[in-house]
Amino acid sequence: MHVSSKFTVGCDASVLLKASTTNPSPENNPIFNLRGFELIDAAKAAVEAICPRVVSCADILAFAARDAIHLLTPGGCIYDVPSGRCDGTVSSFQEALVNLPPPTFNLTQLKRMFESKNLSFDELITLSGAHSIGQVHCSSFTSRLYPYNPTHLDSGFAHALQRECPKNAAVDCLVPQDHVTPDALDVQYYTNVLNNQVLFFSDYSLSTDPVAKATMQLYSTDFRNVRWRPKFIAAMQKLGQFKVLTGTQGQIRKTCAAVN
Ligand code: HEM
Known part of the structure; x- marks a missing residue:
């Protein structure tokens, strides 16, 4: 999954939240063409089965990025990723639109958006x-x-x-x-x-x-x-440290697609 998981509000797994009656328009909009959610859901289910409500979806996403980098790097590449992120409860399509760089951006726009982060x-x-x-x-x-x-x-x-x-x-x-x-x-x-x-x-x-x-x-x-x-x-x-929620700022979701 691409950079959107971190750029919109921070590393809080808000990108994984699906549309619901209370939040019909989350970040996860087809316009962004995101894929691979089923892999994160499978990892979360496996972790929950052994150790319920301890590992957040935000940590699972950060670990998945780390592992994908290792697997796709010729010869491998291991690096440290701290844990302890909490999951957010807010996810907004409008926020994502304003905060994600579209592929049509020019250099000035890209620079400005990265500098803002x-x-x-x-x-x-x-x-x-x-x-x-x-x-x-x-x-x-x-x-x-x-x-x-x-x-x-x-x-x-x-x-x-x-x-x-x-x-x-x-x-x-x-x-x-x-x-x-x-x-x-x-x-x-x-x-x-x-x-x-x-x-x-x-x-x-x-x-x-x-x-x-x-x-x-x-x-x-x-x-x-x-x-x-x-x-x-x-x-x-x-x-991976961008606007991380800790302690009582967030929650550990039961499933990554919905808030508790
Ligand atoms: C510089 C601004 C960036 C723009 C405008 C941008 C835009 C995009 C777009 C439009 C896609 C294709 C979505 C699709 O059609 O499926 C994409 C894919 C991707 N991007 Fe970026 N991106 C940017 C930066 C990044 C960064 C910083 C990373 C990671 C560090 C990243 C990682 C990826 C990856 C891995 C994919 C492939 C996703 C897949 O296989 O489903 N991108 N990006």
């Missing part, structure tokens, strides 16, 4: 490397294909995407975020940006800044991952 420009570039894994719905970027702008998008890549995502593509049609090493969390994303072979305008816009470009050139040749990976992990740890 106390994340630097360097952290924006570093965290964007996560777009080297996962799958994307065609609908998240088809506006860039019909017509495509050859200054923003490599023409060979654009034609390949047009075949995978025709104008009338099914709403659930998915393509890999990184077409070169789709299942590896690596520095390939940065080569893709520099080659104009990325899906979103927001990804492309990083290459329009000379400082970002120089950083991405360094990252893209960092095959032993001594530059990018430590910075990525540090930024993920920082994200």
Whole structure:
């Protein structure tokens, strides 16, 4: 699941709350194309069966991100994630709309949004490397294909995407975020940006800044991952601490999809 779980209000699992009669319009709106909820539900059920009402859904999400990073990193990658987060009880679609960067954002807008979350420009570039894994719905970027702008998008890549995502593509049609090493969390994303072979305008816009470009050139040749990976992990740890609820500020949900 993507960064939205942390960006909207904080690391409180508000993104997992489903629509209910008391809250018909939570963060979890189809417009954001989020997926993988069933995995978090399965992890929560397994933990609850052994140790009821101790581990929050917010902690489970943070651990799942840590484990996904380990499993998708060639050679593995283990890092510490503190526990003790509580689950929030508020989840609002409107809040998510205002707080999540859309894929149409330009560099100025991205910078501003990250700064509002106390994340630097360097952290924006570093965290964007996560777009080297996962799958994307065609609908998240088809506006860039019909017509495509050859200054923003490599023409060979654009034609390949047009075949995978025709104008009338099914709403659930998915393509890999990184077409070169789709299942590896690596520095390939940065080569893709520099080659104009990325899906979103927001990804492309990083290459329009000379400082970002120089950083991405360094990252893209960092095959032993001594530059990018430590910075990525540090930024993920920082994200995992974003507006955490503790003690009586939240609750430990029984199931992740609903407040107690
Ligand atoms: C810089 C601003 C960002 C924008 C505009 C953005 C936008 C998006 C969009 C639109 C999707 C595709 C949703 C879909 O169609 O299914 C996506 C997917 C994804 N994003 Fe981001 N994102 C950003 C930053 C991040 C960050 C900081 C991370 C993690 C640290 C991240 C991790 C991911 C992952 C892993 C996916 C694939 C999800 C899946 O496989 O279902 N993104 N992003």
